Amino acid sequence: MNDPPTAQPARELAVQAQLLRDQGRWSEALNADFAAAQADPDNPGILHNLAVLLTKFGRLEEGEAVARRALALAPDAPILANTLAHNLLAQGRLTEAWPLHAARAQLPELNNGFPRNFPFPHWQGEVLSRKHIAIFPEQGFGDQIQLARFLPQMIARAGQVTLLTRPPLVALFERNFPGLHVVPAEGNTEFPDPDYWATMYDLPAMLRVGLDDVPAAPYLTAPAAAPAAADGFRVGLRETGNPDHIDDRFRSLPDAMAQYLRQALPGTIVDLDPARSGARDFEETAAIIASLDLVVSVDTAVAHLAGALGKPCLLLVSGFSPDWRWMFDRDDSPWYPRHRLYRSETDGNWEPAVTRLIADVRAIAAGGSGPTLP
Numbered sequence: 001m002n003d004p005p006t007a008q009p010a011r012e013l014a015v016q017a018q019l020l021r022d023q024g025r026w027s028e029a030l031n032a033d034f035a036a037a038q039a040d041p042d043n044p045g046i047l048h049n050l051a052v053l054l055t056k057f058g059r060l061e062e063g064e065a066v067a068r069r070a071l072a073l074a075p076d077a078p079i080l081a082n083t084l085a086h087n088l089l090a091q092g093r094l095t096e097a098w099p100l101h102a103a104r105a106q107l108p109e110l111n112n113g114f115p116r117n118f119p120f121p122h123w124q125g126e127v128l129s130r131k132h133i134a135i136f137p138e139q140g141f142g143d144q145i146q147l148a149r150f151l152p153q154m155i156a157r158a159g160q161v162t163l164l165t166r167p168p169l170v171a172l173f174e175r176n177f178p179g180l181h182v183v184p185a186e187g188n189t190e191f192p193d194p195d196y197w198a199t200m201y202d203l204p205a206m207l208r209v210g211l212d213d214v215p216a217a218p219y220l221t222a223p224a225a226a227p228a229a230a231d232g233f234r235v236g237l238r239e240t241g242n243p244d245h246i247d248d249r250f251r252s253l254p255d256a257m258a259q260y261l262r263q264a265l266p267g268t269i270v271d272l273d274p275a276r277s278g279a280r281d282f283e284e285t286a287a288i289i290a291s292l293d294l295v296v297s298v299d300t301a302v303a304h305l306a307g308a309l310g311k312p313c314l315l316l317v318s319g320f321s322p323d324w325r326w327m328f329d330r331d332d333s334p335w336y337p338r339h340r341l342y343r344s345e346t347d348g349n350w351e352p353a354v355t356r357l358i359a360d361v362r363a364i365a366a367g368g369s370g371p372t373l374p
């Protein structure tokens with residue numbers, strides 16, 4: 001059977017758009033995706049690619065409309081539901097997004113935190129009084145630190161809560177959540193049979209958390225830190241994130257910009273990269289952060305830890321494809337009230353954001369006018 005008249009041009013345009021994405025030529029890729037969607041407006045795959053790029057550029061209402069059109073054409077495609085969920089999360093429409101976000105369980109690249117062949121029911125919001133629930137880790141360290149704010153509600157609801165978490169978080173969570181049974185999630189893990197299980201990202205969904213319901217007060221404390229090696233203004237710095245993260249090229253500062261930032265910041269600079277700080281886990285990093293006046297970080301777990309501890313944090317966020325939790329077009333965060341956000345240009349230029357941040361840190365260090373940090 002011959003292809004419909006519009007199919008071949010649309011396919012060629014979609015291939016062209018993919019090549020442009022692979023080369024990081026995002027604006028050109030967006031134009032090609034628009035052209036492909038115009039050529040074949042009923043192709044859910046082409047519409048999905050367009051919705052993803054629109055969302056990455058912060059054109060959220062357009063991206064939502066395209067994602068909804070794609071999902072209407074292919075209602076059983078989990079990747080389309082997940083894409084729409086992330087668009088709505090970036091808009092702050094959390095309660096609309098959580099049910100769609102459940103589609104991640106069907107995506108191999110996103111369901112790595114879900115247990116395999118586990119003979120117990122997945123918690124769907126059932127009453128947990130006198131029940132035992134096991135909570136599994138999901139996504140990265142930063143996600144787990146961010147979502148740990150919901151653990152007290154789970155402890156209050158359930159008869160017993162077992163949290164499986166990666167070893168670097170064990171000590172931090174054990175000291176902060178009395179009554180929680182923390183188990184290192186590494187290798188073969190033994191713990192009592194639960195009545196239900198959930199993952200960390202299930203918690204806000206099942207608790208029906210909206211943007212106005214986010215528990216934003218500090219919820220972690222640090223152990224006593226060793227005396228600081230130097231007096232005066234102390235800035236904790238993290239210029240790069242996990243190089244294995246799929247979006248690290250957007251989140252981490254280029255080498256030259258990282259060096260410029262480090263040299264221009266006032267006061268004593270304390271490196272928060274554990275490879276250089278010597279911290280063996282997040283509890284030890286928390287102790288270092290507690291000794292600081294301020295944290296400056298890119299979007300990585302250190303920024304979440306600073307926010308959870310209530311430490312002022314100036315956060316460098318990519319203007320293109322930021323993580324959903326930092327949203328768009330705002331310099332504050334509903335998740336961490338003492339964060340202030342500095343966004344790069346959508347073309348990847350960090351210089352204006354870094355220059356503004358340096359000026360603000362200098363003003364704070366001098367005791368003058370800087371960003372308002374509650």
